[in-house]
């Protein structure tokens with residue numbers, strides 16, 4: 376009897392770069408030198424590396440904003456190295472750091488650009504525009520008619536993403552899309568984008584020079600050296616636990632264990648509980664709950680179950696006669712359950728009661744994260760990394 | 776007031792001259808705009824042709840208008856043809872220069888993202904670059920109009936239409952009481968036209984410039 380081996384199906388290759396090379400006229404060296412890379416469908420591949428290593432050049436060769444000197448680009452099995460570039464680009468979303476929104480067109484017209492190029496009728500275009508704006512958390516009725524200059528930087532970048540998704544492309548190219556945005560907004564946009572990607576499942580090439588962003592966003596990371604030569608092309612876990620060479624080790628830099636906190640989401644660990652009361656409860660009830668717990672404050676939830684206030688014993692005494700949602704302090708350290716442990720730790724460090732409150736998508740309280748749980752997460756990651764390295768060694772495989 | 780009386784007596788003449796003046800300048804501005812914008816579009820991306828076009832159209836402006844009108848007498852004769860021809864030459868530089876400046880000032884990131892979305896060269900030019908350069912272009916057209924209104928008056932040396940006739944007749948009669956009135960009326964006519972044209976351009980500019988770049 377013959378047995379068919381049960382092999383997992385190889386994921387489809389969406390973009391294949393073959394020996395791709397670019398030499399700019401009048402320069403001595405190849406900006407991209409014989410790069411070969413397979414990018415699988417539905418994955419975010421991050422190109423990361425020091426400034427000038429060729430990330431942008433590599434990316435712009437995929438939609439042929441920069442024409443390769445030699446080599447081939449294969450998109451979904453089709454060689455597109457010399458096909459009509461304009462038609463190719465309508466199938467590829469493109470987001471750049473400077474957003475490049477058309478300042479003389481409204482947000483709605485900006486987002487409608489590719490649908491119009493593709494000849495969609497007015498009704499279909501309009502409903503697509505509204506759908507895309509909602510997808511990037513912008514109320515279509517409020518923003519459709521505005522002009523780019525009437526939006527904040529973060530909102531402009533959201534519109535940039537919506538516009539790139541216009542023609543429902545299979546592939547998106549993003550060059551440092553969140554690079555020019557303040558850290559807090561950047562983090563929010565990153566999280567939103569990951570949520571969006573979990574719905575749309577595009578094949579994404581994402582350029583950044585920030586290793587932390589690479590670890591957070593990437594399903595796979597290509598760490599590039601000068602001339603876009605690949606130092607390591609692997610999952611974030613592998614890159615952090617088994618850097619292929621000194622260049623990668625240096626590039627990751629110190630604090631690899633801390634960086635690995637970006638790999639786990641808050642929803643993946645068990646949350647700690649914290650005493651809560653409802654905003655409608657009396658101060659006496661809050662007092663009782665507080666006394667029975669070994670914590671120094673209770674968390675007041677509003678009628679929807681969303682965190683409203685931290686209230687400590689001192690607040691209860693001074694606020695006598697007022698309702699619970701008028702005393703104490705507003706919780707600042709709050710993250711969604713899809714946030715990374717690194718996000719949670721960041722919040723925790725500055726938090727009043729040394730915990731980060733975790734909420735669901737609608738802002739309802741789920742529990743808290745404290746330093747103990749973060750420690751525990753680091754310990755277990757280290758264990759599993761060691762265990763994995765052992766089995767690979769036993770299998771006779773060498774580190775990639 | 777003697778001058779007001781003069782204006783009252785010659786009102787019909789003045790109106791007719793005003794219309795003729797406006798017509799020849801309007802026609803010259805239109806032609807200069809079409810040619811100037813076309814030259815700008817054709818050359819703004821390449822350095823040599825760009826510098827060449829700017830140098831040539833700049834040179835036109837340095838020719839004394841009096842001389843040019845006389846020189847054109849030979850090939851084009853008397854009346855409006857030499858005037859129109861000369862006005863177009865004088866009107867090119869502001870239009871060409873502003874077209875080139877406007878197109879070159881468009882944010883490269885905007886053009887790149889248009890390219891990245893698959894707009895071809897022509898679509899980029901018509902839908903993105905020209906609309907964005909438009910306020911600068913139309914400012915050039917405004918300048919051209921003001922310059923040409925003045926130069927057109929000198930066209931009277933070759934029997935061109937407009938207020939020039941009034942001014943030149945007045946100059947020929949210097950010393951008589953009516954001379955000052957004629958020169959003054961002609962000059963005033965040009966100024967009134969300038970104000971009217973500017974009002975029109977202001978309105979057109981507002982109506983044709985997107986709110987997003989105002």
Ligand SMILES: Nc1ncnc2c1ncn2[C@@H]1O[C@H](COP(=O)(O)OP(=O)(O)OP(=O)(O)O)[C@@H](O)[C@H]1O
Pocket residue numbers: 399400402406424425426427428429430431432433584
């Ligand atoms: N148009 C050009 N002409 C000549 N050389 C260029 C051109 N564009 C890029 N280069 C060179 O090619 C190399 C790679 O540039 P590229 O923009 O791809 O780098 P990068 O990895 O994106 O860097 P950064 O992180 O700073 O954006 C650099 O040495 C750069 O100087």
Ligand SMILES: [Mg+2]
Pocket residue numbers: 430431432
């Ligand atoms: Mg770059």
